[in-house]
Amino acid sequence: MDTQNLKTFLLLSQIKNFTQTAEQQFVAQSTVTNRIMELEKELGKKLFLRERNNLSLTKDGELFLEYAKRIVELEETAIHEFNTQNAFRAALRVGTANTVYECHLYEPIRSFFINHPDVSIKVTIDHSFTLIQMLQDQIIDLAFTYVPVNKKYFKCSSFRTDELVLVTHPKNQKYANGISKEQLVSTDYLYCNFALQDVGIYIRELFPKHHHFRFEIDKSTTLLQYLLNGIGFSFLPKSLINHHIENGQLIMIPLLDFDTPKINSYILQKENVGNASVIEDFIESIRLD
Numbered sequence: 001m002d003t004q005n006l007k008t009f010l011l012l013s014q015i016k017n018f019t020q021t022a023e024q025q026f027v028a029q030s031t032v033t034n035r036i037m038e039l040e041k042e043l044g045k046k047l048f049l050r051e052r053n054n055l056s057l058t059k060d061g062e063l064f065l066e067y068a069k070r071i072v073e074l075e076e077t078a079i080h081e082f083n084t085q086n087a088f089r090a091a092l093r094v095g096t097a098n099t100v101y102e103c104h105l106y107e108p109i110r111s112f113f114i115n116h117p118d119v120s121i122k123v124t125i126d127h128s129f130t131l132i133q134m135l136q137d138q139i140i141d142l143a144f145t146y147v148p149v150n151k152k153y154f155k156c157s158s159f160r161t162d163e164l165v166l167v168t169h170p171k172n173q174k175y176a177n178g179i180s181k182e183q184l185v186s187t188d189y190l191y192c193n194f195a196l197q198d199v200g201i202y203i204r205e206l207f208p209k210h211h212h213f214r215f216e217i218d219k220s221t222t223l224l225q226y227l228l229n230g231i232g233f234s235f236l237p238k239s240l241i242n243h244h245i246e247n248g249q250l251i252m253i254p255l256l257d258f259d260t261p262k263i264n265s266y267i268l269q270k271e272n273v274g275n276a277s278v279i280e281d282f283i284e285s286i287r288l289d
Contacts, residue, residue, distance in 0.1 A: 089118040090278040095131040095140035143268040164260040169230040178254040188232040194220040
């Protein structure tokens with residue numbers, strides 16, 4: 001299967017416009033059309049629905065989308081490995097959820113990078129379930145996630161436990177002495193399902209069923225800027241915002257009639273991989289951190 005066709009398919013599935021896809025790939029529109037036709041012929045399935053000016057993925061196209069991403073990622077990983085194996089003693093590929101990275105991984109990775117000049121490091125930041133699939137496909141060596149995995153050939157160990165706290169800007173003094181579960185619903189709550197699993201379900205269940213949040217974003221570190229600018233309330237890991245609390249940029253709101261669960265993160269790795277020694281060196285450096 002021609003990966004150039006796959007890359008065209010992935011781009012077209014995002015842009016949903018043949019002309020713009022061709023412009024971004026610096027090819028003629030007919031080339032994009034031919035690549036998609038070749039791919040559909042090879043698969044024996046229609047990948048796109050073309051209706052007037054609308055272009056959308058078919059059910060088969062949606063199903064194939066994730067496989068196409070994984071094939072392209074595998075190719076890019078293989079090329080990267082071949083290009084770096086002669087330049088460095090070993091390569092380390094770390095996948096991490098964004099909040100885990102911001103709270104706990106920047107300093108260990110920085111330190112490992114400085115202390116191991118003969119090791120190349122590639123960091124991928126994505127959602128937990130995507131990282132688990134990347135680990136399964138051997139695109140990354142380690143995954144730092146909010147989702148534990150109990151699966152054959154996987155090793156799962158606890159990484160960090162964090163406290164979930166409700167924070168806002170100091171100018172928002174209405175609930176400075178505490179907030180009830182009922183009052184929380186009436187606030188301008190900024191929603192971010194950063195942890196998934198139990199913590200994500202917990203936050204959702206604090207609000208009425210089918211509650212529509214006025215503001216949602218998928219990265220807690222991006223959400224943080226809104227809080228610092230005086231907008232709304234949100235639950236975040238204490239380690240992420242502790243320094244903002246200490247310097248007076250944010251305040252914690254006491255909870256009057258409910259408690260929050262702990263935020264648990266995990267280290268996932270596959271057993272019997274080729275660069276096990278450098279992976280263990282990195283994990284050991286984190287344990288000592």
